[in-house]
Structures are given as C-alpha cells and as structure tokens.
Amino acid sequence: MNGAVAATAVAGVEVPSWGGVAASVALVAVAVAVTARAQLGLGRELVIAAARAAAQLVAVGAVLLVVFGHGGLAGAFGWVALMILVAGQVAGRRGRGLPSARVAATAGVAAGAAATLGALLAFGVIPSQPRVVIPVGGMIVSGAMQASGLALLRLRDAAETARPAIEARLSLGLPARQAFAPHTRGALRTALLPSIDNTKVVGLISLPGAMTGLILAGVDPLTAIRYQIVVMYMLLAAAALASLTSARVAERALFDDAHRLRPVAVGIPAKN
Amino acid sequence: MRLLDLRQGAPLFVLDRVGVVHGGVRLLDGVSATIPAGRLTAVVGPSGAGKSTLLRLLNRLTEPTTGRLLLDGRPLPEWDVLALRRRVGLVAQQPVLLGERVLDELRVGRPDLTAEQASSLLAVAGLPERFGERRTAVLSGGEAQRVCLARQLACEPEVLALDEPTAALDPASAAAIERALGQLLASGHTVVMVSHDPAQVRRLAGHVLALRAGRLVEEGPPAALGHLDVEVRT
Numbered sequence: 001m002n003g004a005v006a007a008t009a010v011a012g013v014e015v016p017s018w019g020g021v022a023a024s025v026a027l028v029a030v031a032v033a034v035t036a037r038a039q040l041g042l043g044r045e046l047v048i049a050a051a052r053a054a055a056q057l058v059a060v061g062a063v064l065l066v067v068f069g070h071g072g073l074a075g076a077f078g079w080v081a082l083m084i085l086v087a088g089q090v091a092g093r094r095g096r097g098l099p100s101a102r103v104a105a106t107a108g109v110a111a112g113a114a115a116t117l118g119a120l121l122a123f124g125v126i127p128s129q130p131r132v133v134i135p136v137g138g139m140i141v142s143g144a145m146q147a148s149g150l151a152l153l154r155l156r157d158a159a160e161t162a163r164p165a166i167e168a169r170l171s172l173g174l175p176a177r178q179a180f181a182p183h184t185r186g187a188l189r190t191a192l193l194p195s196i197d198n199t200k201v202v203g204l205i206s207l208p209g210a211m212t213g214l215i216l217a218g219v220d221p222l223t224a225i226r227y228q229i230v231v232m233y234m235l236l237a238a239a240a241l242a243s244l245t246s247a248r249v250a251e252r253a254l255f256d257d258a259h260r261l262r263p264v265a266v267g268i269p270a271k272n
Numbered sequence: 273m274r275l276l277d278l279r280q281g282a283p284l285f286v287l288d289r290v291g292v293v294h295g296g297v298r299l300l301d302g303v304s305a306t307i308p309a310g311r312l313t314a315v316v317g318p319s320g321a322g323k324s325t326l327l328r329l330l331n332r333l334t335e336p337t338t339g340r341l342l343l344d345g346r347p348l349p350e351w352d353v354l355a356l357r358r359r360v361g362l363v364a365q366q367p368v369l370l371g372e373r374v375l376d377e378l379r380v381g382r383p384d385l386t387a388e389q390a391s392s393l394l395a396v397a398g399l400p401e402r403f404g405e406r407r408t409a410v411l412s413g414g415e416a417q418r419v420c421l422a423r424q425l426a427c428e429p430e431v432l433a434l435d436e437p438t439a440a441l442d443p444a445s446a447a448a449i450e451r452a453l454g455q456l457l458a459s460g461h462t463v464v465m466v467s468h469d470p471a472q473v474r475r476l477a478g479h480v481l482a483l484r485a486g487r488l489v490e491e492g493p494p495a496a497l498g499h500l501d502v503e504v505r506t
Contacts, residue, residue, distance in 0.1 A: 164364060171357055171363075172381030173427055174380075174381060260333060263295075
C-alpha cells in the first residue's frame with residue numbers, strides 16, 4: 001500500500017502518485033465527517049466541490065498538456081485570452097445593475113493583463129514559453145479580476161446610494177467625471193487595498209503560490225523569492241490598471257451625453 | 273434703463289407641450305407654460321403633481337419624453353449643458369453637503385472662490401461672516417439649506433430653481449431664506465420655487481404654475497388665481 005501512494009520523481013521533482021491522490025480523498029471524508037458532526041448541512045456541497053475540483057483540474061491538465069506540446073506561444077496567448085473573457089464575466093457580475101458592467105470588467109482585466117504580461121515579456125523578465133506565459137498570465141488575470149470586481153461593486157453602490165450628491169455636483173456645472181470623482185477614488189482605493197495588503201505581508205504571514213511551487217520543485221528559497229518579487233509587483237500593476245480601466249469604462253457608461261447619471265438597476269445584489 | 277429692466281417679465285423659459293415618463297409613470301403630461309425673467313415663479317400643487325420634475329427639466333437633469341423647453345427662444349439641448357447648469361442653479365429639497373467645511377462646500381463648483389467672496393455669499397444666505405470655518409457635519413437643517421443656496425450662488429447663476437427651500441425649516445431660517453430670495457430678485461435673478469405655503473407664494477411670487485397629476489391646471493399672477501390656497505396646500 002505504501003508503495004502505491006508514495007511520491008514519484010517526475011523531471012527530478014517529487015510529486016504525489018495517482019495512488020497518493022486517491023488516498024487524499026480520505027481527507028475529504030474527514031472534512032465531511034466534521035461538518036456532519038457539527039450538523040452544518042454542508043456535506044453534499046463539500047463532496048460536489050471536491051469532485052468538481054478534481055474534474056476541472058484533470059481537464060485543465062489535459063488541455064495544458066496539449067497546449068504545451070502543440071499550441072506554441074499562440075496557443076498560450078489564446079488560453080490567456082479565454083481566461084480574460086471568463087474573468088470579465090465573473091468580475092462583471094459584481095457590478096450587476098451598472099450599465100455595461102461586463103464590458104467594463106472585461107476591458108479592465110484585458111488592459112491589466114495585456115500591459116503587465118506584455119511588459120514582463122517585452123523586457124525579458126519571463127521567458128516567452130507557453131509553460132511560463134499560461135501560469136503567470138493566470139495569476140495576473142486572477143488579480144486583475146478581483147480588483148475590477150471590487151471597483152465595480154463599489155461604483156455600483158455609489159451610483160445607487162449617492163445619486164443626490166452626484167446630482168448636486170452636476171447642478172453646480174461639474175462635468176460627469178468630476179461629479180463622480182470622489183466615488184471613483186473610493187472604489188479604486190477599495191479595489192487596490194487587498195493587493196497592497198498582500199504585498200505588505202508577503203513572506204510574513206503567507207508563503208505565496210509561485211514561491212511555494214518553486215521551493216517544492218527544489219529551487220533554493222533565495223532564488224524562489226526573485227520570482228515571487230516579480231509576481232507581487234506584477235499583481236500590483238495588474239490590479240491598478242484593471243481597476244482604473246474598469247472604473248473609467250463604467251463611469252462613461254453611467255452618464256449620458258448630457259452629463260446625466262443613468263438609472264442603476266436598484267436592489268440587484270452583486271453575485272458572489 | 274438697464275438691460276435687466278427691459279427683460280423683466282419677458283419669457284425666459286417656455287415649456288411647449290412637455291411630457292415626462294419615467295419608469296412607465298407619467299410625471300408630466302403636455303405642460304405648456306412660461307417662466308418670466310427677473311421674477312419669482314412659484315410651482316404649486318399636491319405631492320406627486322410633477323413639481324420637482326419640472327424643476328429638474330430646467331437644468332437638464334431630466335429630459336422631456338415629449339415636447340420641448342426653450343431658454344431665451346432656443347431649445348435647451350442647443351445650449352452647452354455644463355454652461356446651462358451654471359446658469360440655472362438647482363437646489364434640491366434635501367440639502368446634500370459635499371465638503372468638510374463650509375468654505376470647501378462653497379468651492380465645490382467654484383474652486384477659485386476667495387474667503388471674502390465666500391463671506392459675502394454667506395451673508396446673502398443670512399449666515400454670519402465667519403461661518404466658512406464651520407464643519408458641515410454639525411450644521412442644522414436650516415443652516416445646511418442656506419449653505420446649499422450659497423454654494424449654488426457661488427457659481428453666479430442667472431436662474432435659481434429651488435425645491436421647497438423652506439419646507440423643513442424653523443421660522444427664523446425660513447425668513448432668512450426669504451430675505452435672500454428678495455435680495456436676489458432685486459438684483460435681477462429669476463427664481464423658480466416649489467412651495468406649499470400660500471402666504472409665502474403671495475409674498476414672493478410674481479407668477480404661479482399650478483400642477484395637478486402632471487398637468488398644468490392654472491397659470492398667472494397669484495392674485496389672478498381663483499383657487500390659490502387650494503392649489504398650494506393640497
């Protein structure tokens with residue numbers, strides 16, 4: 001039994017065998033038992049989540065295998081583009097009720113990802129290989145998605161609750177962007193705080209993914225941190241660019257040509 | 273004779289069969305009326321008659337669904353909308369304060385306003401000279417309403433559209449606002465004001481528009497309106 005679950009060496013890196021993966025299902029059973037004992041009613045959801053994670057990761061692994069083997073750099077960028085589209089839909093749901101929320105979210109994620117990934121590749125900070133572009137692109141798109149979603153969520157709330165203040169500024173002859181500026185600033189601050197906080201505490205209360213992955217792969221920690229520093233900086237840039245672009249696009253859609261605040265669909269909760 | 277005197281009483285705004293539908297609800301229905309220059313036009317009528325909507329039309333915060341509005345004979349959309357909003361200042365019924373101190377408040381629409389100019393505006397609104405240093409968070413409703421009036425005056429509007437400016441105020445604050453309106457009328461401003469107070473309408477208004485259920489039911493000088501008390505109070 002021990003031999004079936006033992007880690008195997010793949011390209012010089014010790015990784016769990018399929019037997020080990022199967023054995024780890026016991027940990028899901030532990031989680032189900034704990035929730036059942038505490039009568040949380042989450043057992044079914046836990047099992048579905050665990051099954052979904054396995055199915056999704058197997059599918060992604062298979063597709064990545066094809067992309068790495070045959071897709072080349074074009075395939076990698078196609079994959080990143082697909083991630084941007086999906087992230088745009090997810091972040092757009094946070095701003096549900098805002099006019100063109102999904103367009104604003106997709107534009108923001110695309111701008112953040114394109115500029116950040118483009119800069120890293122253009123300056124040769126990361127090699128232009130599919131096995132680098134896809135995971136780094138994924139991290140960037142994920143960070144951009146969170147920032148865009150938060151910015152749109154706050155903008156939606158402002159457009160819904162701060163209409164009297166916005167119209168008071170418009171009545172003073174201020175153009176739409178200026179009348180909305182305090183709310184845009186608030187939304188951008190909210191969107192950027194998680195990235196800033198994560199950057200502040202990196203290494204102190206969390207060992208982030210890229211660095212952990214490299215250490216697991218046998219890279220020495222002082223080398224691994226170089227990657228992580230680049231990752232943290234690129235996430236800051238992606239979040240800033242994505243939230244700013246989303247906010248600007250949403251802001252344009254929120255006002256008409258006569259600098260009037262359009263109606264916001266009231267009472268639609270932002271989807272989780 | 274000053275240009276001001278020549279224009280007084282001439283139609284400044286003309287509403288031509290104006291209708292507004294919002295969210296499937298008809299707020300105004302075929303309203304044709306005039307708002308004369310240099311006078312106070314009182315807009316009266318029961319709640320839901322469309323009074324606030326009419327005020328919002330004047331600075332294009334609301335657009336007519338049907339019909340059109342003319343300012344100085346030109347359709348409203350032909351004017352630059354930002355210039356129009358500085359020319360036609362709207363003060364909402366509920367005072368909305370935007371700055372931390374009163375002086376910041378007055379500078380929202382006029383960043384270059386000096387402390388001396390701010391003091392003069394505050395004086396017009398019946399507030400003491402050193403009021404500019406007060407924090408807006410501690411103002412009473414009456415003070416906040418007067419600060420909002422002064423904030424709008426800082427943009428030097430020609431027309432003031434006021435939505436029940438004295439409705440929730442104590443008698444002293446209401447009297448201060450009325451004195452300010454008297455000064456503004458004397459200096460040639462046009463005022464359009466929603467009011468539910470017949471005595472106030474008689475004291476201040478030179479022209480009255482009475483609305484009911486989105487329709488204009490009477491128009492003219494207060495003395496000529498047969499049912500002014502009924503129209504204003506209902």
